Amino acid sequence: MQIGFIGGGVMGEAMIKSVLAKGVAAPADITVSDVSQSRRDTMNERYGVKTMADNREAADGAEAVVLAVKPQDLSKVLGEVKGLSPQQLVLSIVAGATLDSLRQGLDHPCLVRAMPNMPAQIGEGMTVWTATAEVNQQQRQMAQSILAALGEELYVSNEKYIDMATALSGSGPAYVFLVIEALTDAGVHIGLPRDVAEKLVTETMLGSTRAVKVTGRHPAELRNMVTSPGGTTTEGLLQLETGGLRSLLLQAVIAAYDKAQKLGAK
Numbered sequence: 001m002q003i004g005f006i007g008g009g010v011m012g013e014a015m016i017k018s019v020l021a022k023g024v025a026a027p028a029d030i031t032v033s034d035v036s037q038s039r040r041d042t043m044n045e046r047y048g049v050k051t052m053a054d055n056r057e058a059a060d061g062a063e064a065v066v067l068a069v070k071p072q073d074l075s076k077v078l079g080e081v082k083g084l085s086p087q088q089l090v091l092s093i094v095a096g097a098t099l100d101s102l103r104q105g106l107d108h109p110c111l112v113r114a115m116p117n118m119p120a121q122i123g124e125g126m127t128v129w130t131a132t133a134e135v136n137q138q139q140r141q142m143a144q145s146i147l148a149a150l151g152e153e154l155y156v157s158n159e160k161y162i163d164m165a166t167a168l169s170g171s172g173p174a175y176v177f178l179v180i181e182a183l184t185d186a187g188v189h190i191g192l193p194r195d196v197a198e199k200l201v202t203e204t205m206l207g208s209t210r211a212v213k214v215t216g217r218h219p220a221e222l223r224n225m226v227t228s229p230g231g232t233t234t235e236g237l238l239q240l241e242t243g244g245l246r247s248l249l250l251q252a253v254i255a256a257y258d259k260a261q262k263l264g265a266k
């Protein structure tokens with residue numbers, strides 16, 4: 001598959017690395033444009049892909065054109081890339097850029113809007129994506145194979161779910177990192193060496209998440225299994241409930257969703 005990347009930054013690189021590793025494309029099939037000479041050199045040296053400063057050149061001849069620039073650079077890029085052939089698929093990972101704004105900016109109908117998250121950088125991302133009605137089955141498969149290289153992917157038929165995903169899985173890693181940090185500090189507070197606390201917390205997060213996934217059981221059921229009557233866990237849970245952990249998480253997601261909608265409406 002011929003893929004043209006507009007923007008070879010953190011996410012552009014993660015995608016290039018993943019599609020190469022998964023055999024979705026070969027280095028000779030990938031073109032990357034970036035304003036930064038040092039990023040172009042890095043992409044070329046690390047992955048053997050063809051690099052250029054001209055965005056239009058990177059898009060020319062690509063079956064899929066991936067937009068991976070920051071939101072503030074998007075309108076300039078759209079103006080430069082405009083005039084694609086109808087067969088070309090555009091896949092945008094730009095936060096807040098709606099299908100309507102992409103359609104208008106590019107005057108192009110075949111569009112995919114995706115929201116990956118940070119763990120995509122290690123191939124363990126969660127990407128939610130949607131497509132315009134004009135995207136055909138073959139283009140949809142193309143988008144899916146690019147996004148599947150980043151980890152898990154989930155197609156949604158309604159674009160409104162992308163802003164919701166932005167607030168949940170897009171911002172989610174930051175919430176989880178904060179919890180990992182706070183639990184580690186708590187372990188240190190009660191006397192554990194920091195490296196020990198870090199390992200205990202990280203493995204507990206990983207193991208608990210895997211337990212939910214592997215058993216398919218409701219988290220409350222699993223929680224009940226580790227909460228003995230009158231025991232230590234129930235004391236800890238009492239503090240979390242008293243402090244309003246559930247309502248705090250709810251408010252965090254609602255606030256992030258409101259912001260995602262506001263940014264999308266700009």
Ligand SMILES: NC(=O)c1ccc[n+]([C@@H]2O[C@H](COP(=O)([O-])OP(=O)(O)OC[C@H]3O[C@@H](n4cnc5c(N)ncnc54)[C@H](OP(=O)(O)O)[C@@H]3O)[C@@H](O)[C@H]2O)c1
Nearest residue numbers: 007009010011034035036068069070071073094095116118
């Ligand atoms: N990072 C994440 O975890 C994540 C998750 C979900 C979605 N996203 C989305 O992914 C997009 C890219 O994020 P990122 O973290 O990869 O950003 P990034 O590291 O800044 O990468 C963007 C790259 O594009 C270059 N660039 C700037 N203007 C350009 C132009 N006019 N033409 C071509 N290249 C240009 C930048 O160069 P300079 O640095 O020299 O400006 C930079 O190398 C963003 O829209 C973000 O919303 C990121």
